[in-house]
Amino acid sequence: MDETQRAIEATFRIERARLIAGLARMLRDVDRAEELAQDALVIALAQWPKSGVPANPGAWLMTAAKRRALDALRQRKMRERKHVEIAHTMDEAFDGGAAEAAMDDDLGDELLGLIFTACHPMLSREARAALTLRVVGGLTTDEIARAFLTSEPTIAQRIVRAKKAIAKAGLRFDVPRGTERAARLPSVLEVVYLIFNEGYAATAGDDLVRPGLCLEAQRLGRVLAALLPEDAEVLGLLALMEIQASRLHARSGPDGAFIPLTEQDRGRWDRLLIHRGLDALSRAEKIGGSGPYVLQAALAACHAIARRAEDTDWTRIAALYDRLRGTMPSPVVDLNRAIAHSMAFGPEAGLALLDDIDAGALPGYAPLPAARGDFLFRAGRRGEARSAFAAAAALTRNAKERAFLLARAEACLG
Amino acid sequence: MRVMVFVKATEDSEKGTPPSTEMLMAMGRFNEELVKAGIMQGGDGLKPTSAAKRVAFDGPNRTVIDGPFAETRELVAGYWIWEVKDMDEAVAWVKRCPNPMPGPSEIEIRPHYEMGDFGDAVTAEVTELHDRTRAQSKGS
Numbered sequence: 001m002d003e004t005q006r007a008i009e010a011t012f013r014i015e016r017a018r019l020i021a022g023l024a025r026m027l028r029d030v031d032r033a034e035e036l037a038q039d040a041l042v043i044a045l046a047q048w049p050k051s052g053v054p055a056n057p058g059a060w061l062m063t064a065a066k067r068r069a070l071d072a073l074r075q076r077k078m079r080e081r082k083h084v085e086i087a088h089t090m091d092e093a094f095d096g097g098a099a100e101a102a103m104d105d106d107l108g109d110e111l112l113g114l115i116f117t118a119c120h121p122m123l124s125r126e127a128r129a130a131l132t133l134r135v136v137g138g139l140t141t142d143e144i145a146r147a148f149l150t151s152e153p154t155i156a157q158r159i160v161r162a163k164k165a166i167a168k169a170g171l172r173f174d175v176p177r178g179t180e181r182a183a184r185l186p187s188v189l190e191v192v193y194l195i196f197n198e199g200y201a202a203t204a205g206d207d208l209v210r211p212g213l214c215l216e217a218q219r220l221g222r223v224l225a226a227l228l229p230e231d232a233e234v235l236g237l238l239a240l241m242e243i244q245a246s247r248l249h250a251r252s253g254p255d256g257a258f259i260p261l262t263e264q265d266r267g268r269w270d271r272l273l274i275h276r277g278l279d280a281l282s283r284a285e286k287i288g289g290s291g292p293y294v295l296q297a298a299l300a301a302c303h304a305i306a307r308r309a310e311d312t313d314w315t316r317i318a319a320l321y322d323r324l325r326g327t328m329p330s331p332v333v334d335l336n337r338a339i340a341h342s343m344a345f346g347p348e349a350g351l352a353l354l355d356d357i358d359a360g361a362l363p364g365y366a367p368l369p370a371a372r373g374d375f376l377f378r379a380g381r382r383g384e385a386r387s388a389f390a391a392a393a394a395l396t397r398n399a400k401e402r403a404f405l406l407a408r409a410e411a412c413l414g
Numbered sequence: 415m416r417v418m419v420f421v422k423a424t425e426d427s428e429k430g431t432p433p434s435t436e437m438l439m440a441m442g443r444f445n446e447e448l449v450k451a452g453i454m455q456g457g458d459g460l461k462p463t464s465a466a467k468r469v470a471f472d473g474p475n476r477t478v479i480d481g482p483f484a485e486t487r488e489l490v491a492g493y494w495i496w497e498v499k500d501m502d503e504a505v506a507w508v509k510r511c512p513n514p515m516p517g518p519s520e521i522e523i524r525p526h527y528e529m530g531d532f533g534d535a536v537t538a539e540v541t542e543l544h545d546r547t548r549a550q551s552k553g554s
Contacts, residue, residue: 010502011509014451053509215497222452272416272455272495 004049012041015058017136021114023065025173030117030135031163032069040065111136112227113173115220117166121187127162128191129198130155137216147213148198185228189237189293192220196241200248214245225280232289235280239297242277243304246270258404262309274304292328295320314344331361339371347378366395370405377412386412416455416526417496417504423463423489424515428482430462431516440512448496453507457494487520501525 016037023033040061054060118131130148133139141159145152176184199213221238228234250268253259281297299320306312321337334357342350354372362368373388389409396402433441448454463481470477483489492514498504504523513519 006502007506010500010506013499013503014506215499219452219497222454223450226450226452276455 005045008044008048008053009041011053011057012044012061013138015061016138017114018058018111019061019065020135021110021173022062023069024114024117024135025110026066027069028170028172029167030114030131030173031160031167034135036065036069037061039068043068109175109227110173111223112175115188115224116175116181116184117171117173118162119184119188119191120166120169120171121184122169123162123165125190125194127158127165128187129194130158131162132191132220133195133216134159136220139216143212185231185233188224189233192217192224193237193241193293195220196244200244214241214248217241218245229283230287232284232287233291233293235284235287236289236291236293236295236297239277239280239284240293240300242273242280243297243300246273246277246304252400256400258398258400260404261303262312266307266309269304277301277304290323290327292324295324295327299324312343314340318344331357332365332367335362335368335371339374342371342375342378347375350375351379364395366392366401366405368392369395370408373405373408373412377408382412415498415500417498417501418524418526419457419494419496419504419508420490420522420524421459421492421514422520422522423486423491424517424519425486426516427491428462428464428486428489430464433514434516437512437514441514444511447510448494448507451507453496453498453503455495455497457492459492460490462491463489491515 019037019040020030020033023036024030027033027036043064044057044061048054115132115136118135119128123131126148130141130144133144133147134141139147141156142152145155148155175181195213196217199215199217218238218241221234221241224234225238246269247261247264249270250264250266251259277297278301281294281301284294284297299317302313302317302320318337318340321333321340325333325337334353338350338353338357341353350371354368354375357368359368369388370392373385373392376382376385376388386409389405389412393402393405393409396405445454445457463483466481466483468479468481468483470479496504496507498507501523508521508523511521514521
């Protein structure tokens with residue numbers, strides 16, 4: 001690919017999501033919107049090398065895509081009334097130059113509308129994540145498949161089905177307002193955090209992190225925070241991701257082995273991301289946020305601001321987990337709460353809380369026996385600790401984590 | 415990838431000529447776009463080097479030199495830190511930036527070193543280098 005072509009594709013990538021968003025809202029068809037955006041790129045690749053990149057490339061691409069849509073519609077002779085209406089609207093927008101104005105005014109809103117639609121709660125989490133990465137993040141189905149360790153046809157099918165479901169439900173690609181927005185936002189945030197976590201804590205495979213997905217999720221989070229600056233949970237999620245991502249490079253040693261939080265070289269934490277995370281958190285707290293993402297970000301911040309592991313304010317962390325348990329009851333939160341209490345008040349306190357966790361709710365969950373092993377080890381009960389670590393190692397699907405747990409089991413012998 | 419984007423100084427910026435309202439508005443809109451696209455990590459304008467100091471190093475000596483400094487084209491008048499997918503994206507964004515100066519000016523994009531830049535092979539080499547350095551320091 002020559003330099004001009006690369007420059008054009010880079011420009012296109014910047015505009016792509018907004019282009020699809022605008023077209024999808026107009027046509028109520030995200031599949032067609034994606035095709036038209038691609039057509040617009042092809043036209044740009046043919047024309048821009050001669051004419052130069054236009055001053056407003058986004059509006060240019062939109063106009064090209066609309067013209068293409070209009071031609072196609074006319075060819076279909078517009079038998080259905082619906083098509084006549086759409087064509088009419090598009091004619092008006094196109095002829096009056098109103099499209100460009102509308103695009104400039106409404107850019108953020110249209111993109112947000114696309115995000116809310118791609119993350120509609122009627123779709124499965126996996127479908128939402130794949131579709132969002134495709135139409136908002138601009139990843140190819142192959143990239144998404146590799147990121148989620150699944151086959152390309154599976155992802156492609158998932159996306160096709162999701163698009164069909166959206167078309168069938170007649171979604172309008174609008175940004176929901178008021179109580180409906182409040183009801184649907186969690187489904188958006190869940191998808192962004194799912195994408196982040198898939199990159200951050202790869203559940204299977206040999207790579208501990210797939211940072212590309214983390215970056216994608218962080219970017220989505222930043223876009224959402226810019227578009228919804230008054231929503232505390234959006235800011236909370238952004239803060240949580242930025243702070244967690246600050247540790248990406250400190251989480252594994254040169255041999256790729258997993259390094260737990262308390263043993264990481266804090267000099268390798270990314271200060272810029274920590275700073276941005278703390279900033280987002282303080283904005284969230286200023287507008288009164290106390291939802292699950294804000295609380296989790298506050299937890300992450302406790303570690304981020306401790307210069308050394310021994311400076312960690314475990315009492316505050318234990319208290320935050322007590323609160324988090326109220327807004328987001330889950331056995332995983334209970335487990336982390338037990339860990340925090342063990343650090344703040346001793347391993348026996350942790351063991352007591354572990355006993356209260358319904359183990360049946362976490363079948364095959366390696367961190368549970370791993371935590372028990374750690375508490376027992378610290379309580380001086382080495383033999384029991386060793387079997388707990390061995391049990392945890394047998395459960396984990398991550399090769400590097402398994403090596404870490406086996407090393408801890410081994411250390412119980414010494 | 416993370417890049418630092420430098421706005422190079424010009425005679426105007428070194429004189430401390432304040433930007434026009436139009437420039438401030440245009441730059442404000444550009445910054446807003448950067449934020450909405452999720453790539454803006456930070457940035458600021460810098461005062462002219464008449465307000466700057468340099469510390470020169472030579473062996474054990476440290477000499478403090480007061481600004482202003484002469485080589486205008488090599489000076490920096492402002493910077494951003496961006497998180498972009500690649501250099502092509504960074505270039506595409508810089509092209510959209512309003513000319514930050516009244517006259518001709520330059521913007522320079524410099525990628526940060528990141529762990530992600532090092533593939534598996536390089537990491538192995540780096541590890542080996544570290545091991546060798548450690549062995550040598552123990553031997554001495």
